[in-house]
Structures are given as structure tokens and as C-alpha cells.
Amino acid sequence: xxxxxxxxxxxxxxxxxxxxxxxxxxxxxxxxxxxxxxxxxxxxxxxxxxxxxxxxxxxxxxxxxxxxxxxxxxxxxxxxxxxxxxxxxxxxxxxxxxxxxxxxxxxxxxxxxxxxxxxxxxxxxxxxxxxxxxxxxxxxxxxxxxxxxxxxxxxxxxxxxxxxxxxxxxxxxxxxxxxxxxxxxxxxxxxxxxxxxxxxxxxxxxxxxxxxxxxxxxxxxxxxxxxxxxxxxxxxxxxxxxxxxxxxxxxxxxxxxxxxxxxxxxxxxxxxxxxxxxxxxxxxxxxxxxxxxxxxxxxxxxxxxxxxxxxxxxxxxxxxxxxxxxxxxxxxxxxx
Amino acid sequence: xxxxxxxxxxxxxxxxxxxxxxxxxxxxxxxxxxxxxxxxxxxxxxxxxxxxxxxxxxxxxxxxxxxxxxxxxxxxxxxxxxxxxxxxxxxxxxxxxxxxxxxxxxxxxxxxxxxxxxxxxxxxxxxxxxxxxxxxxxxxxxxxxxxxxxxxxxxxxxxxxxxxxxxxxxxxxxxxxxxxxxxxxxxxxxxxxxxxxxxxxxxxxxxxxxxxxxxxxxxxxxxxxxxxxxxxxxxxxxxxxxxxxxxxxxxxxxxxxxxxxxxxxxxxxxxxxxxxxxxxxxxxxxxxxxxxxxxxxxxxxxxxxxxxxxxxxxxxxxxxxxxxxxxxxxxxxxxx
Numbered sequence: 192x193x194x195x196x197x198x199x200x201x202x203x204x205x206x207x208x209x210x211x212x213x214x215x216x217x218x219x220x221x222x223x224x225x226x227x228x229x230x231x232x233x234x235x236x237x238x239x240x241x242x243x244x245x246x247x248x249x250x251x252x253x254x255x256x257x258x259x260x261x262x263x264x265x266x267x268x269x270x271x272x273x274x275x276x277x278x279x280x281x282x283x284x285x286x287x288x289x290x291x292x293x294x295x296x297x298x299x300x301x302x303x304x305x306x307x308x309x310x311x312x313x314x315x316x317x318x319x320x321x322x323x324x325x326x327x328x329x330x331x332x333x334x335x336x337x338x339x340x341x342x343x344x345x346x347x348x349x350x351x352x353x354x355x356x357x358x359x360x361x362x363x364x365x366x367x368x369x370x371x372x373x374x375x376x377x378x379x380x381x382x383x384x385x386x387x388x389x390x391x392x393x394x395x396x397x398x399x400x401x402x403x404x405x406x407x408x409x410x411x412x413x414x415x416x417x418x419x420x421x422x423x424x425x426x427x428x429x430x431x432x433x434x435x436x437x438x439x440x441x442x443x444x445x446x447x448x449x450x451x452x453x454x455x456x457x458x459x460x461x462x463x464x465x466x467x468x469x470x471x472x473x474x475x476x477x478x479x480x481x482x483x484x485x486x487x488x489x490x491x492x493x494x495x496x497x498x499x500x501x502x503x504x505x506x507x508x509x510x511x512x513x514x515x516x517x518x519x520x521x522x523x524x525x526x527x
Numbered sequence: 528x529x530x531x532x533x534x535x536x537x538x539x540x541x542x543x544x545x546x547x548x549x550x551x552x553x554x555x556x557x558x559x560x561x562x563x564x565x566x567x568x569x570x571x572x573x574x575x576x577x578x579x580x581x582x583x584x585x586x587x588x589x590x591x592x593x594x595x596x597x598x599x600x601x602x603x604x605x606x607x608x609x610x611x612x613x614x615x616x617x618x619x620x621x622x623x624x625x626x627x628x629x630x631x632x633x634x635x636x637x638x639x640x641x642x643x644x645x646x647x648x649x650x651x652x653x654x655x656x657x658x659x660x661x662x663x664x665x666x667x668x669x670x671x672x673x674x675x676x677x678x679x680x681x682x683x684x685x686x687x688x689x690x691x692x693x694x695x696x697x698x699x700x701x702x703x704x705x706x707x708x709x710x711x712x713x714x715x716x717x718x719x720x721x722x723x724x725x726x727x728x729x730x731x732x733x734x735x736x737x738x739x740x741x742x743x744x745x746x747x748x749x750x751x752x753x754x755x756x757x758x759x760x761x762x763x764x765x766x767x768x769x770x771x772x773x774x775x776x777x778x779x780x781x782x783x784x785x786x787x788x789x790x791x792x793x794x795x796x797x798x799x800x801x802x803x804x805x806x807x808x809x810x811x812x813x814x815x816x817x818x819x820x821x822x823x824x825x826x827x828x829x830x831x832x833x834x835x836x837x838x839x840x841x842x843x844x845x846x847x848x849x850x851x852x853x854x855x856x857x858x859x860x861x862x863x
Contacts, residue, residue: 278820328688342786344680344687351680351788352664353824358785361818366778373818442702449694450678450786452687482697482709484614488689 198261199254200514201247202507203296204309205229205267207282212247213500214254215507219320221500223250234284240295247300262517263296263304264509266312266502273354275306281372305513309333309502311348311357313459313494314341315512316505321495322457329453331494332359332444334460337372338380338387344451360384364443382439385415385462391432392418403428419465433465437472444473444489445480452485459494459501534597535590536850537583538843539632540645541565541603543618548583549836550590551843555656557836559586570620576631583636598853599632599640600845602648602838609690611642641849645669645838647684647693649795649830650677651848652841657831658793665789667830668695668780670796673708674716674723680787696720700779718775721751721798727768728754739764755801769801773808780809780825781816788821795830795837 199222204211210229213221225246232239251257269280275293280286297304307315314331317323323331327346333339338360342349349356360380361373368377369390381387392405392413404421405413405428421429444456462469474491481489496504535558540547546565549557561582568575587593605616611629616622633640643651650667653659659667663682669675674696678685685692696716697709704713705726717723728741728749740757741749741764757765780792798805810827817825832840 328692344685345683347681349680349787352790353788353821355820356664356786356788358818358820362782362785363778363816375816375818442699446698447786449698450692450783451685452689452692454688480699480711482694482711484691484694485689 198514199259200261200507200510201251201263201302202503202505202510203243203263203265203267204312204502204506205265205270206309206502207268210243211503212243212250213503213507214250214260215504215510217511219504219507221503223253224503225250230284232285236285236290236292237295239285240292240299244296244299257300257302260300260302262302262510262514263300264312264315264506264511264513265293265296265304265306266309266506266509267292267306268309270306270308270311271354272305272307272311272348272350275304277306278355303513303517305509307348307350307354307509308339308341308357309505310339311341311350312505312509313339313496313501314343314457314505315348315508316496316501317457317459317494318343319508319511320504321501322492323455326454328451329455329457330359330444330447330451331457331459332440334384334458334462336384336386338384342451349451359443359447362443362446364439379439379443383436383443383462385460388415388418388432388436388462389413391435392429395428395432401428405429415462416464419462419468422465422468430468433468434472436462437469438476440469441473441476441478442480445477445482445485448481448485448489453489455490455492457492457494459496461498463493534850535595536597536843536846537587537599537636537638538839538841538846539579539599539601539603540648540838540842541601541606542645542838543604546579547839548579548586549839549843550586550596551840551846553847555840555843557839557843559589560839561586566620568621572621572626572628573631575621576628576635579632580635593636593638596636596638598638598846598850599636600648600651600842600847600849601629601632601640601642602645602842602845603628603642604645606642606644606647607690608641608643608647608684608686611640613642614691639849639853641845643684643686643690643845644675644677644693645841646675647677647686648841648845649675649832649837650679650793650841651684651844652832652837653793653795653830654679655844655847656840657837658828659791662790664787665791665793666695666780666783666787667793667795668776670720670794670798672720672722674720678787685787695779695783698779698782700775715775715779719772719779719798721796724751724754724768724772724798725749727771728765731764731768737764741765751798752800755798755804758801758804766804769804770808772798773805774812776805777809777812777814778816781813781818781821784817784821784825789825791826791828793828793830795832797834799829 214223293306331341340359365377369381371378550559629640629642667677676695701713705717707714
């Protein structure tokens with residue numbers, strides 16, 4: 192049996208609520224999994240790492256010990272690839288300054304650790320295992336609480352001069368538009384995130400008296416999935432909300448095409464469960480808005496990664512990248 | 528003497544009016560130059576190439592013959608790097624279909640020939656000889672009749688899936704804005720090109736009765752350089768035109784930063800002669816508009832290449848690229 196077949200990487204999907212760890216083999220199979228609450232730990236980053244390592248060691252032992260693990264990849268909000276630090280993450284009580292998380296895990300585990308933001312990790316996952324396999328130029332758009340993006344050019348992630356490139360959710364699509372959490376106005380994510388969809392719903396319900404199933408829900412409790420359910424039942428207002436969301440996103444993507452003329456846009460996240468209700472207006476607006484020389488070139492794809500595991504797989508793909516670059520004992524003939 | 532020191536590349540700046548050829552040494556010195564009218568040639572691409580080669584051979588002989596030439600680079604409107612073709616260039620009578628110009632010159636001269644569009648050639652020139660020397664991530668913006676761009680990520684030109692990436696002049700900055708030659712509305716170049724500046728002037732002069740030196744010029748004859756001259760004399764309307772142009776450009780660049788977090792924006796072209804009248808509002812709007820994580824990171828630079836020679840140097844830099852990749856007799860020990 193080839194030693195390489197026996198080796199694994201760890202993927203960490205570091206979310207605002209849970210930190211999910213998966214041990215992943217070379218065939219993208221998650222062979223062991225555990226999770227730790229992200230908050231708590233006395234709001235202390237070292238305590239967080241120590242608590243994680245306690246849990247992590249249990250599943251590492253299940254696969255035969257740390258010698259079987261080649262590297263670890265982390266996808267985290269505000270994760271900087273170049274520095275391996277989480278930088279000013281507003282939703283992480285222990286991450287509001289600069290936390291060298293990659294180094295801290297590397298020191299604790301004795302393996303190479305790389306980190307990037309969650310959307311970039313998703314893009315690497317999609318390129319390694321999913322809809323963008325073999326593609327050299329594509330744009331990943333993640334539609335969650337916010338809108339994230341991961342951009343691939345010439346087969347490489349775009350990290351920029353500072354490791355923070357690819358924040359297409361904060362491209363301003365309307366300078367006089369909705370207020371954004373970033374302190375500016377009209378960012379794409381104020382319209383096309385799950386939160387944006389709920390916001391559009393509230394706008395329509397309060398500024399018109401059109402009948403809608405959504406009126407059965409208290410205004411401040413409407414979520415994007417309520418809009419999805421209502422649209423599925425044929426609710427006209429709900430369908431219009433997705434039409435509007437798709438149009439904003441399609442027009443924005445048409446502008447993004449002028450950067451790297453991508454082979455595909457890959458959309459990921461809960462909002463995509465709306466299916467064609469969202470995808471059709473995206474495609475229609477894109478085709479109507481994109482510069483002629485790009486028309487008909489970019490495929491509009493939905494992520495092929497299992498929602499529940501995509502983030503861990505994406506992080507693990509980054510782990511494989513660093514394992515290939517740095518090599519590990521298992522990969523080194525002299526150490527066999 | 529090192530053979531490499533004795534070798535040259537040809538750079539061709541293929542403009543709508545003139546095709547300027549330069550023979551360039553490794554120190555970016557243009558050692559010989561000639562030019563041919565781009566139009567004419569019976570509207571026939573092969574005739575154009577043949578006529579060019581006749582003129583070109585004269586300067587090639589001046590430097591010691593074709594054996595001294597390692598490669599040729601072409602910067603041309605709608606030039607596609609991947610295919611070496613000019614594709615549907617509206618202003619070239621012999622280039623309105625798909626013309627395999629790189630191959631045609633290569634066949635005629637017996638050397639490797641590469642082609643890209645003029646703005647990409649400028650970016651390669653800037654990276655090789657100019658303000659972006661040593662930079663791995665930057666955006667070149669060319670402000671001429673239109674607005675062009677060349678984007679560099681990880682030290683490589685962004686060509687995209689089709690060789691046509693990097694058309695930031697056609698990012699739509701106002702969906703209800705000015706009509707653009709591309710058939711859409713509100714493209715950046717309708718505001719921030721030389722033509723856009725003249726258009727802004729006409730708008731202000733016709734919609735207000737503010738006094739201005741520009742009123743001495745017939746409305747349909749106002750050019751951007753008139754605005755520049757008037758602004759230099761302290762004309763308030765002219766200064767406001769640059770203020771508006773700079774603001775539109777600065778806000779657009781703030782959005783572009785979200786793509787590749789560039790180390791610098793490099794601005795090139797006649798409009799930049801306005802100096803701080805244009806650069807100050809660009810910087811101000813950029814700083815006010817850019818996402819906080821990018822603030823203060825990107826330098827705002829003016830091209831360091833001599834205007835008259837920049838395009839030829841840019842094309843020649845592409846020539847060096849292909850010479851390094853493909854090698855030539857001069858670079859090959861076995862052929863010495």
C-alpha cells in the first residue's frame with residue numbers, strides 16, 4: 192500500500208458559532224469529524240487553540256496518530272493567507288485583533304498549517320473536488336449571511352498584495368444604496384446575501400400593500416428561507432424578491448467578468464437552494480448586461496460540494512496544497 | 528561580449544492611425560524606429576504585413592540583420608494573447624474579422640511573435656521598465672480616447688479564459704448613465720477617457736450658464752486638452768470637470784481593489800498631463816470609498832514610461848517575455 196494513500200489532512204471550517212474539524216483523505220472523504228464551539232474559551236485565542244487540540248487529538252488517534260496527518264488547512268473569516276493570521280474579525284471575541292492562528296495550530300500539532308478566508312477555501316475546494324475541477328479562471332461567489340468570493344486566475348488563488356483580495360461582496364453596486372455593516376453604502380452583500388433577501392422582503396412588504404404569504408410572519412423575523420418557501424408556493428412577492436436579487440447579482444457578475452474573463456461563476460450557499468428562482472434571473476441579467484466580447488463564455492454553475500461538508504473540504508484542500516509545497520515526513524523517502 | 532547583450536526584440540505599437548515599430552535592446556533603449564500607416568494596404572491584412580516587413584527590414588539591417596532579433600511583441604486593439612489574433616477591431620479596416628497577425632509576422636520574419644491588447648502591453652512595459660518594476664499585483668489604467676486596463680496578479684498578466692480579460696473601461700459605473708460605444712450605458716470610459724472629459728465639459732456648458740474660458744471654443748470642438756489648458760489658467764468649470772472625472776475614477780478603482788488588492792494603480796495616457804488636478808480627486812475619492820481593509824495600501828502612480836515610446840516599449844517587453852519562453856538561436860548554446 193502506498194504511504195500517500197494512508198495520509199490525511201485536517202480541514203478546519205472556523206465559523207462564528209462552530210469550529211468544525213474534519214480529517215480528510217486524498218479522495219475527499221471525511222474519515223473523522225469533531226467540532227468545538229468557536230466562542231467561549233475565556234475570549235482567549237490560545238485557550239481556544241488548546242481546547243480545540245484536546246478534541247482534535249481524539250479524532251487524530253482514530254486515524255492512527257499525528258504521523259498520519261500531513262498538514263492542516265483553515266478557512267476562517269478575515270483569515271489572511273500570507274500571514275496565517277485572523278485579522279480584526281468582528282464576530283470572533285478572541286479574534287478582534289491580529290491572531291497568528293496558523294502558527295498557533297502548527298506549534299501545537301507539529302504539522303504545516305495554512306489559512307485563508309472561508310470564501311477562498313470554498314474556491315480551492317471547488318477547484319480541487321467540485322464544479323471548478325480543472326478550471327484555471329473562475330470566480331466563486333458564496334451567498335450566506337454575507338456575500339464572499341474567491342477568485343482564481345491562471346490556476347492560482349488571487350490573494351493580492353496583502354492576502355486580503357477577493358471581497359466582491361463589498362463592491363459598491365449603488366453608491367446611494369443600502370447601509371452596509373462595513374460602514375459604507377450599497378455593497379453587493381446588502382442585496383444578495385441571505386440578510387439582503389430578508390431586507391428586500393421587508394422593503395416590499397412595508398412600502399406596498401401587495402398580498403403575500405410573507406405577511407403571516409412578523410416583519411422582523413422574516414428570513415431568506417421563508418422567502419424561498421413562499422416562492423416555492425407561487426407567492427408573487429417572494430418570486431419578485433428572488434428576481435430582484437438575481438438581477439443585482441447577475442449585473443454585478445457582468446462587471447466582474449471584465450476583470451478576469453472567467454470560465455465560470457460558481458455559486459455556493461444556502462440561498463442557492465432557491466434553484467432556478469434565483470439562477471434564472473442571474474443568467475438573464477448577466478447575459479443582458481455583460482460586454483459583448485464576454486457574452487456566452489462564462490458558465491453559471493452551482494457548487495457541487497455537499498453543503499454540510501463543503502467548508503471543511505475547502506479547508507482540507509488548502510491543507511493538501513501546503514502539504515504538496517512543504518512536503519512532510521510521510522512524503523519524504525528518506526524518512527520512511 | 529555576451530551574445531545576449533547584442534540581441535534585440537521588435538516592439539510594434541499598432542494604433543488606429545500609425546503602426547510604430549521599434550527595435551529595443553535589453554536596457555529598454557529604442558535603437559531603431561520606423562512607422563507605417565495602419566490604414567490603406569487595400570484593406571488587406573496580408574498586404575499590411577508585407578508593407579510593414581519592407582519598412583521593418585530596413586531598420587533590422589541597421590542593427591545587423593534578423594539574426595540579432597530574438598522575438599517580436601505586438602500591442603494592438605483587440606489583440607488576443609492566446610490566439611495571436613486581432614479580433615473584430617472596429618477601427619481597423621483589415622481587422623474587422625479575425626486576423627492571425629502574430630502568425631503572419633512570425634511567418635514573414637522567422638522569429639517568435641506574441642500579441643496582446645495595447646493596455647496589457649502597457650502594463651507589461653510598466654512592470655518591465657517602469658513604475659511597476661518588481662510588483663506582483665497591480666492595475667494599469669490607460670486614459671486615452673477610451674479607458675483601457677491591464678491587470679497583474681501574482682506577477683502574471685490576467686488574460687482570462689479567452690485572452691480578453693481586463694476591460695475595466697467597460698465596467699458599468701452607472702446603469703442609467705451615458706451611452707457607450709459598446710452599446711451599453713454608463714461604462715467607466717464614457718466618463719474618464721479623453722472623450723468622456725470633453726463630454727462632461729459639454730454637459731456642464733449646456734446645462735448651466737456658468738462663465739468659463741471653454742465657452743470661447745465651439746461646443747463640438749472641445750477636447751480634453753482644452754479643459755486641461757483652461758484648468759491650468761484657474762478656470763473653475765474646467766477644474767470641476769477634472770474633479771468629477773477624478774472622483775468617478777477613484778470610486779471605480781476602490782471597487783477594483785476588492786478584486787486583486789493591488790500594490791498600486793498606475794495611470795497612463797494624455798489625460799494624466801493634468802497632473803494633480805486629476806490625481807488629487809482620484810486619491811481623495813479612492814480613500815473615501817475603498818473598503819477599510821484596503822485603505823492606505825495601494826499606491827496611486829503615474830506611468831514612468833515616456834509617452835511617445837511607452838507603447839513600443841510595452842510591446843517590446845512582451846517580445847522579451849516570449850524570447851525568454853521560447854528561446855532563440857542567439858540564446859541557444861548549441862547554435863553558437
